[in-house]
Amino acid sequence: MSWHVLGAGSLGSLWATRLFRAGVPVQLILRDAQRLAAYRQAGGLTLVEQGQASLYAIVAGDLNEQAPIERLLLACKAYDAAEAIAAVAHRLTPEAEVILLQNGLGSQDEVAVQLPGRRCLPASSTEGAFRDGDWRVVFAGQGHNWIGDPLDATPPGWLSDLQRSHIPHTWSPDILARLWRKLALNCAINPLTVLHGCRNGELVRHGDQVDALCAELAGLLHGCGQADAARDLHLDVWRVIEATAANYSSMYQDVAAGRRTEISYLLGYACAAAERAALQVPHLKVVHRQLLEHLDRHGLPRY
Numbered sequence: 001m002s003w004h005v006l007g008a009g010s011l012g013s014l015w016a017t018r019l020f021r022a023g024v025p026v027q028l029i030l031r032d033a034q035r036l037a038a039y040r041q042a043g044g045l046t047l048v049e050q051g052q053a054s055l056y057a058i059v060a061g062d063l064n065e066q067a068p069i070e071r072l073l074l075a076c077k078a079y080d081a082a083e084a085i086a087a088v089a090h091r092l093t094p095e096a097e098v099i100l101l102q103n104g105l106g107s108q109d110e111v112a113v114q115l116p117g118r119r120c121l122p123a124s125s126t127e128g129a130f131r132d133g134d135w136r137v138v139f140a141g142q143g144h145n146w147i148g149d150p151l152d153a154t155p156p157g158w159l160s161d162l163q164r165s166h167i168p169h170t171w172s173p174d175i176l177a178r179l180w181r182k183l184a185l186n187c188a189i190n191p192l193t194v195l196h197g198c199r200n201g202e203l204v205r206h207g208d209q210v211d212a213l214c215a216e217l218a219g220l221l222h223g224c225g226q227a228d229a230a231r232d233l234h235l236d237v238w239r240v241i242e243a244t245a246a247n248y249s250s251m252y253q254d255v256a257a258g259r260r261t262e263i264s265y266l267l268g269y270a271c272a273a274a275e276r277a278a279l280q281v282p283h284l285k286v287v288h289r290q291l292l293e294h295l296d297r298h299g300l301p302r303y
């Protein structure tokens with residue numbers, strides 16, 4: 001059974017190249033005939049690891065193809081997920097499984113609602129990768145992937161493909177708790193790094209703000225039935241700030257590069273969830289408003 005990877009960007013390419021070199025059948029789904037021609041011209045995907053570049057001639061098709069899909073890795077940004085799945089939903093077999101590699105929350109539901117009866121498995125990744133050219137991905141940070149199914153705790157058989165491909169992973173029946181926890185970490189750190197224009201570690205100078213956000217986020221997690229994800233959140237946020245002190249957050253990097261952010265699936269999602277649960281989150285709301293104004297000033301989308 002072949003893997004299909006939709007979204008040949010940083011993480012999609014990182015997964016596809018590792019599956020391919022382990023001999024696991026995999027193919028890419030590119031946007032259109034033009035992208036497919038450019039890919040074929042390049043001869044495949046290049047993975048750069050520890051300065052060493054390797055080219056992998058992975059089979060690719062485009063969104064116009066009609067062949068059935070049994071296992072799909074959806075590896076686009078959260079804001080592209082709904083549209084991307086709509087373009088291939090008719091190709092998914094009734095037993096198809098879809099792994100959702102989006103950060104934040106909200107996009108998983110936007111996808112699942114389009115795929116009644118299909119198994120949707122959200123994933124949360126701390127691996128780091130970026131593109132340093134067309135069809136080239138740099139493996140920038142060792143990390144881990146947690147994969148689960150909120151509706152069914154049975155691990156899928158294809159986890160052995162990940163094992164064989166040395167894609168570090170853990171089967172996580174509590175995947176929603178993991179996604180909430182990561183969302184909370186991202187909400188406590190990323191927006192402030194954008195607003196203060198600083199590295200993660202420099203947030204020690206804005207400790208009161210970080211602490212206030214942590215308190216509201218912990219309350220939000222409790223209010224949304226995610227007590228486990230709230231445990232020691234405050235300590236974890238400071239641990240991450242210290243461990244990544246020299247780094248710029250992903251949101252900082254997106255804004256600096258003039259790229260659209262995933263704000264609607266992070267801070268936007270958190271504020272909307274608080275509203276639904278009738279929880280007071282004044283600090284989160286202020287930071288959300290300030291971040292939207294910041295995006296406006298930089299000509300970037302608010303969603």
Ligand code: NAD
Nearest residue numbers: 007008009010011031076077078080084102103125128129
């Ligand atoms: P990316 O922008 O590098 O790649 C996404 C790819 O999807 C792009 O190539 C884009 O063209 C493609 N795409 C979007 N819509 C498409 C469509 N309809 N048809 C075909 N292709 C389509 O993004 P990324 O960095 O790989 O991030 C993916 C997700 O993983 C995000 O939610 C991100 O927050 C998360 N994440 C990324 C990293 C990282 O280091 N890059 C780490 C952890 C989590």
Ligand code: KPL
Nearest residue numbers: 185186189190244249250
């Ligand atoms: O995931 C992150 C990001 O930059 O997106 C960390 C390092 C946890 C900061 O929130």
